Amino acid sequence: MVCPSNLTTATAFLLYLAILLNLVSAHNFSELFQCNWAPDHFVDEGDQIKLTLDTASGSGFGSKRKYLFGKASVQIKLVEGDSAGTVTAFYMSSDGPNHDELDFEFLGNLSSEPYLVQTNVYVNGTGNREQRHTLWFDPTIDFHTYTLLWNHYYIMFLVDGVPLRVFANKEEATSVLYPKNQAMGIYGSLWNADDWATQGGMVKTNWSYSPFVSTFQSFKVDACEFSPENGTVIGKCSKVSQYRWDKSAMNGLSKHKEEQLRRVRENHLVYDYCEDTVRFPEPPKECLN
Numbered sequence: 001m002v003c004p005s006n007l008t009t010a011t012a013f014l015l016y017l018a019i020l021l022n023l024v025s026a027h028n029f030s031e032l033f034q035c036n037w038a039p040d041h042f043v044d045e046g047d048q049i050k051l052t053l054d055t056a057s058g059s060g061f062g063s064k065r066k067y068l069f070g071k072a073s074v075q076i077k078l079v080e081g082d083s084a085g086t087v088t089a090f091y092m093s094s095d096g097p098n099h100d101e102l103d104f105e106f107l108g109n110l111s112s113e114p115y116l117v118q119t120n121v122y123v124n125g126t127g128n129r130e131q132r133h134t135l136w137f138d139p140t141i142d143f144h145t146y147t148l149l150w151n152h153y154y155i156m157f158l159v160d161g162v163p164l165r166v167f168a169n170k171e172e173a174t175s176v177l178y179p180k181n182q183a184m185g186i187y188g189s190l191w192n193a194d195d196w197a198t199q200g201g202m203v204k205t206n207w208s209y210s211p212f213v214s215t216f217q218s219f220k221v222d223a224c225e226f227s228p229e230n231g232t233v234i235g236k237c238s239k240v241s242q243y244r245w246d247k248s249a250m251n252g253l254s255k256h257k258e259e260q261l262r263r264v265r266e267n268h269l270v271y272d273y274c275e276d277t278v279r280f281p282e283p284p285k286e287c288l289n
């Protein structure tokens, strides 16, 4: 056994570096999450977890704790080949009928047809705020990073660091509610949604390709942990707005991010509820500037 006093400066430095690196590296899945649906369809491989779907069941996981504001990201490699009818989700949600929820839903498709990414925001139990985008890569070949950033100013959905969508807090200017009071858990799941997911439900899941598998890795949570015991955030977040993602400087996007968002919208947006005059003859208030 090495006595601490025998550590050379170099070794001590390396240890210090390791601790530092560990702070910014991904979390161990079981440290923060657990399977919460169909353990027999869930595979924990340490660094990666696999959700599987067959005729018997899909599968899912959830965080052990809840968070009030923060940033959560994960890398996902989606169901490959014929994934029509399947939906892989990465989302945050609070509990109860008037819940808040932030969704990434990856809608599968026939082999070589594009996935769609559907995003949605629920506030106080009301969603109906879908946007759909195509991706600029094949999400089944490699892992890509999907991030939910939730601060006092906006909710941002990012793909490999590029903003796909921003839902701004317009609560003061309008009567549109913004999620801010309910702590949310962080979740992932894979399930059968062939009644609506692919080409509006026209293409059904072809079970001869099951089990379908989505793989998740590199879980990163930089968020304000909420204590259910006393109803307050704990740790670093107990000091208001001390997190870099919640500083007032974050009130608005950088020029670069604005430009990225504009280009994604121009090239990849295929559906926006704000422009769906059949569903909403009067545009929803948050869609007006």
Ligand SMILES: *[C@@H]1O[C@H](CO)[C@@H](O)[C@H](O)[C@H]1NC(C)=O
Pocket (backbone or CB within 6 Å): 028, 029, 030, 031, 046, 047
């Ligand atoms: C992850 O954490 C669990 C529980 O703390 C531990 O049993 C497991 O060995 C860890 N796995 C890795 C890859 O660090």
Ligand SMILES: *[C@@H]1O[C@H](CO)[C@@H](O)[C@H](O)[C@H]1NC(C)=O
Pocket (backbone or CB within 6 Å): 098, 124, 125, 177
């Ligand atoms: C949330 O919804 C519930 C029930 O629909 C309603 O009673 C409540 O007033 C809503 N909360 C806010 C802040 O509007």
Ligand SMILES: *[C@@H]1O[C@H](CO)[C@@H](O)[C@H](O)[C@H]1NC(C)=O
Pocket (backbone or CB within 6 Å): 107, 108, 109, 110, 113, 114, 115, 116, 197, 198, 199, 200
């Ligand atoms: C699936 O592919 C078809 C044909 O290219 C496309 O119209 C559709 O948007 C794609 N995605 C989904 C989820 O249906």
Ligand SMILES: *[C@@H]1O[C@H](CO)[C@@H](O)[C@H](O)[C@H]1NC(C)=O
Pocket (backbone or CB within 6 Å): 206, 207, 208, 209
């Ligand atoms: C399902 O996939 C199998 C294997 O490729 C194929 O033979 C069959 O026609 C497919 N079923 C449907 C309904 O497309």
Ligand SMILES: *[C@@H]1O[C@H](CO)[C@@H](O)[C@H](O)[C@H]1NC(C)=O
Pocket (backbone or CB within 6 Å): 227, 228, 229, 230, 232, 234
């Ligand atoms: C709230 O509870 C947590 C444990 O869940 C504790 O760490 C924290 O100190 C408590 N805060 C207050 C203000 O009581």
